[in-house]
Amino acid sequence: MTTNKNVLILSAGRRVELVQDFQAEAAKFSDGIKVLATDLNPRMSPACHVADGAFSVPPISAENYIDSIFDLALEQNIGLIIPTIDTELQKLADARRRFEEAGIHIIVSDSELVTICRDKRFTASLFNHCDIDTPEIYERENLTFPCFAKPYDGSRSIGAKYIHTAEDLSYDMLKDPKIIFCQYIDITNEFTEFTVDLYYDRSGRLKCAVPRERLEVRTGEVSKGATRRNGLYTLLIDKMSHLEGARGCITAQFFCKGSTVYGIEINPRFGGGFPLTYAAGGNYPGWLMREYLYGEKIPFFDEWENNLIMLRYDAKVLVRDK
Structure with a gap:
């Protein structure tokens, strides 16, 4: 059990319903748990307006991002931190033990x-x-068509593309080390x-x-x-x-x-x-x-x-x- 009871939702952006779900559950406890939120620009984040309090933090790429979250968590009696976007997960996972020692639980999986x-x-x-099973990943020198190209570290289908024939391939796509080519799975039919x-x-x-x-x-x-x-x-x-x-x-x-x-x-x-x-x-x-x-x-x-x-x-x- 921790003495810190408030919840902090990071990079809240448009996650209004997630904030409200946490608020609905927080209201069932007698400790007056607050659900707070962060964003680069809280004034322009709908979820931050719905939260019980909102705070501006540096970009995730900034060197002081983790320090700013840690200091904010101490100031606001945060016991639970909820990440919401892929790009912050590795930094938070690497810093999880530091937060744990201060009684702050980041709900993030192990770094590995x-x-x-x-x-x-x-x-x-x-x-x-x-x-x-998983779709086969092809060697780029031995592609089978049709196939599906996507960044190996992508999310939300950004950069993903259906490749029908070899004519659909571009030089940049073939030379991009982040692009992988996979077996095409027809989810339309x-x-x-x-x-x-x-x-x-x-x-x-x-x-x-x-x-x-x-x-x-x-x-x-x-x-x-x-x-x-x-x-x-x-x-x-x-x-x-x-x-x-x-x-x-x-x-x-x-x-x-x-x-x-x-x-x-x-x-x-x-x-x-x-x-x-x-x-x-x-x-x-x-x-x-x-x-x-x-x-x-x-x-x-x-x-x-x-x-x-x-x-x-x-x-x-x-x-x-x-």
Whole structure:
């Protein structure tokens, strides 16, 4: 149990629903837990306006980024820090023990696992270690068409491209060391795309898994989705029941067709579609507070609502000149 009780959500940006989910759970405790947020420019962040308090921090690339988060956490009695974007994970994972010694829990996986998840070549090996297939990665001197090109450290489909024939290849693409070429999986006509929110306790034990079918995606983030209790769920409960170094919410992507499952990527953080998992009963915010702020053990949970559909839309936050 820690004496620091407030929650800090980093790089909050547009994650309004995530902030609200944490606020809803914080209100169930009697300690007056506040949910605070950071951003490069809090005034222009909708989530920062919804939070109980918001603070400006340096860019993640700045040398003093970790020091600024650490000082802020001490000043604001932060007990729980929630990362939200890929580019901050490695720095936070490397600094996690420093925060732990001050009674501050960063919900980030171990450095080794973050390194694996940030590189899709290593991620494929991790899936294979769990006995889950992955699309073949081709040598660029021996490509098979059609194929799919993407940066090995990319996210949100940025830089990803379908390559139909050799004529679609560019010189820059072939010479870019960050681009990998993979077996093409047809998710338009054959395969179905799923994102799964997995909750791992501090021992790396799986406590909940909620598959979300991606019915519609906009700029790499799900805009329409539905929870599905299916063969993928059964597979993951078996194959990924323990993940060394995992901690908190892990978001994994899969392509499925019948009994055929391909693991695509793992993001060791909350995904943009997590509010659907929370609405279905996957109470990851509450479990994190109970586990890290109050020292409770989290039991395995599988009573989440099946076939719950989420239809997202844009909403506004008005900021008046004071």
